[in-house]
Amino acid sequence: MTALKDHILARIAAEGPMRLSDYMAECLLHPQHGYYTTRDPLGTAGDFTTAPEISQMFGELLGLALAQCWVDQGMPAPFCLAELGPGRGTLMADLLRATRAVPGFHEALRLHLVEASPALRDQQASRLKGAQATWVDRVEDLPDLPLFLIANEFFDALPIRQYRRAGDGWREVHVGAEGDRLVPGLAPAGPGPEGRDEDTRDGDLVETCPAGALIAGQIGARIAARGGAALIVDYGDWRSLGDTLQALRQHESTDPFAAPGNADLTAHVDFEPLARAAAPAAHTLLTTQGVFLERLGITARAQALAERLSGVQRVSHIAAHRRLTHPDEMGTLFKVMALFPKGAQPPPGLEPAGAQA
Ligand code: SAH
Numbered sequence: 115m116t117a118l119k120d121h122i123l124a125r126i127a128a129e130g131p132m133r134l135s136d137y138m139a140e141c142l143l144h145p146q147h148g149y150y151t152t153r154d155p156l157g158t159a160g161d162f163t164t165a166p167e168i169s170q171m172f173g174e175l176l177g178l179a180l181a182q183c184w185v186d187q188g189m190p191a192p193f194c195l196a197e198l199g200p201g202r203g204t205l206m207a208d209l210l211r212a213t214r215a216v217p218g219f220h221e222a223l224r225l226h227l228v229e230a231s232p233a234l235r236d237q238q239a240s241r242l243k244g245a246q247a248t249w250v251d252r253v254e255d256l257p258d259l260p261l262f263l264i265a266n267e268f269f270d271a272l273p274i275r276q277y278r279r280a281g282d283g284w285r286e287v288h289v290g291a292e293g294d295r296l297v298p299g300l301a302p303a304g305p306g307p308e309g310r311d312e313d314t315r316d317g318d319l320v321e322t323c324p325a326g327a328l329i330a331g332q333i334g335a336r337i338a339a340r341g342g343a344a345l346i347v348d349y350g351d352w353r354s355l356g357d358t359l360q361a362l363r364q365h366e367s368t369d370p371f372a373a374p375g376n377a378d379l380t381a382h383v384d385f386e387p388l389a390r391a392a393a394p395a396a397h398t399l400l401t402t403q404g405v406f407l408e409r410l411g412i413t414a415r416a417q418a419l420a421e422r423l424s425g426v427q428r429v430s431h432i433a434a435h436r437r438l439t440h441p442d443e444m445g446t447l448f449k450v451m452a453l454f455p456k457g458a459q460p461p462p463g464l465e466p467a468g469a470q471a
Contacts, residue, residue: 116147116373116374116375116376117146117147118140118141118144118147118148118374118375119294119296119373119374119375121140121144121147122137122140122289122296122374123291123294123296125140126289126290126291126296127291130290131288131289131290131291131299131301132288132289133275133286133287133288133289134273134274134275134276134286134287134288134289134298134359135273135274135275135324135325136273136289137273137289137296137374138273138274138379139273140374140375141374141375141377141379142271142273142378142379143230143231144375147375148375149375149376149377149378149379150230150231150233150234150271151230151231151232151233152233152375153233154202154233154234154237155378156201156202157202160364161362161363161364161365161377161378162362162365162378163365164201164266164267165205165266165267165347165403165438165444165448166201166204166205166208166266167201167202167204168434168437168438169431169434169435169437169438170204170208171407171412171415171416171419171434171435171438172205172208172266172407172438173204173205173206173207173208173209173212174208174209174211174212174415175212175407175410175411175412175415176205176209176264176266176345176347176410177208177209177210177212177213177264178212178213178216178410179345179410179461179462179463180195180209180213180262180264180343180345180461181213181216181219182461182462183262183342183343183454183458183459183461183462184216184219184222184262184343185216186458186459187260187341187342187343187455187458187459189218189219189222190222190259190260190341190342191218191221191222192222192223192224192259193222193223193224193259193260193261193262193342194223194224194226194256194257194259194260194261194262194263194342195223195224195225195226195262195263196225196226196227196228196253196256196261196262196263196264197226197227197228197263197264197265198228198253198263198264198265198268198329199228199229199230199265199266199267199268199271200227200229200234200238201234201237201238201266201267202234202237202238202241203227203237203238203239203240203241203242204241205264205266206225206227206238206241206242206245206264207241207242209264210242210245223262224248224257224259225242225245225246225247225248226247226248226249226250226256226257227247227248227249227250228249228250228251228252228253228255228256229249230251235249253329253332253333254332256336258336258340259340260340260341260342261333261336261337261340261341261342261343261344262342262343262344263333263342263343263344263345264344264345264347265344265345265346265347265348266347266348267347267348267349268346268348269323269326269329269346269348269350269383269388270348270349270350270380270381270382270383271378271379271380272323272325272326272329273323273325274321274322274323274359274381275287275307275321275322275323275324276319276320276321276357276359277306277307277310277319277320277321277322278300278317278318278319279306279314279315279316279317279318279319279320280300280303280316280317281316282311283303283304283306284303284304284305284306284307284320285300285301285302285303285304286300286301286304287299287300287301287319288300288301289371295371296371296372296374297371298371306320307320307321307322308322313353313355314355318355318356319355319356319357320355321354321357321358321359321381321382321384322384322387323381323383323384323387326383326387326388326391327387327388327390327391328391330346330387330388330389330391330392330453331391331392333392333395333453334391334392334393334394334395334453335394335395337392337395337453337454337455338394338395338455338456341455341458342454342455343452343453343454343455343458343461344392344395344452344453344454345450345452345461346385346388346450346451346452346453347403347448347449347450348383348448348449349382349383349444349447349448349449350382350383350384350385350449351382351384351385351400351449352384352385352386352400353384353386354382354384358381358382359379359380359381360379360380360381361377361378361379362377362378362380363376363377363378383449385400385449385451388451389451389453389467392453394456395453395454395455395456396453396454396455396456396457396458396460396466396467397451397452397453397454397466397467398450398451398452398453398454398460398461398464398465398466398467399451399464399465399466399467400449400450400451401449401450401451401463401464401465402441402445402446402448402449402450403438403439403444403445403446403447403448403449403450404438404439404440404441404444404445404446405445406450406463406464407438407439407445407463408439409462409463410462410463412435412438412439413435416431416432416435419431420432450463450464451464452464
């Protein structure tokens with residue numbers, strides 16, 4: 115049995131079953147044994163891979179989109195360039211390289227990385243050598259400047275709560291113990307997820323992500339007050355129904371309760387509560403990653419890069435383009451939403467929300 119499982123079992127023995135969000139927080143971010151605290155989970159040798167690790171085009175195009183927003187808003191200087199959960203620092207490295215051609219951008223930016231994992235902070239530092247980065251624990255620690263922010267596969271890593279509808283009431287999913295096994299169960303009836311009585315029926319399961327809403331609220335308030343934009347990319351949809359909690363280990367899905375701290379735990383992101391929490395900032399329509407990248411010109415960029423490649427490299431480059439954009443791969447499951455100041459131009463490739471607001 116792992117040390118983290120022992121710790122969780124002891125906590126349940128002392129305090130009773132815990133909320134799913136507390137369980138996830140222990141698994142992912144326990145200071146000694148948490149999944150993110152102890153390792154680099156990315157890449158083919160890790161548990162999962164992400165868009166910036168698949169191709170440099172992802173970070174380049176997102177970076178140029180963010181720089182365009184900065185130009186559209188009058189090139190405020192200085193400004194805070196921030197990334198949430200930068201992983202290996204690959205997206206930021208590609209963004210910084212691509213934006214070198216944007217006059218004034220690098221002189222004005224103050225780079226801040228919001229990262230909980232000491233192991234990944236080290237990786238980011240070596241990847242971003244030469245860029246003066248500051249690491250912070252939380253969004254509220256970012257400097258009070260216009261904020262241009264990127265978050266790819268960050269919100270899916272935040273702890274969620276789950277509620278099962280039982281007749282007219284709701285029962286929250288809790289994690290308890292049977293012997294030395296961790297098992298999900300239901301707490302007695304209590305308060306349910308806000309606003310979900312109308313679109314659910316007996317037996318339905320609904321998820322909320324309080325940490326995500328809090329962070330979106332802080333970003334939205336900063337952007338509304340100081341200007342800026344946030345590009346949020348993740349898998350999920352506007353509003354979900356059902357259990358989306360998943361555990362990934364070595365690219366295979368596994369039981370989220372079997373080996374706490376040894377598998378990545380994620381849930382699909384609901385963008386509606388993020389958009390609501392981010393008011394007074396405006397938000398764009400939710401757009402699929404494939405459409406967004408096509409609008410930003412990924413095919414032209416892919417062709418330009420392909421001309422310089424041959425053999426296996428060329429084949430894998432073409433596969434990467436497909437993987438990022440094709441509906442059967444990441445193109446449709448992954449979505450993009452931006453936050454921006456009311457009355458400002460939305461980022462390129464995205465439309466302001468009208469009917470959806
Ligand atoms: N954006 C990267 C990595 C995604 S993995 C990419 O696309 O490759 C999730 C990232 O979020 C990791 O860097 C992880 O350490 C970080 N993270 C997870 N929960 C966090 C939290 N609560 N606060 C700050 N960083 C967190």
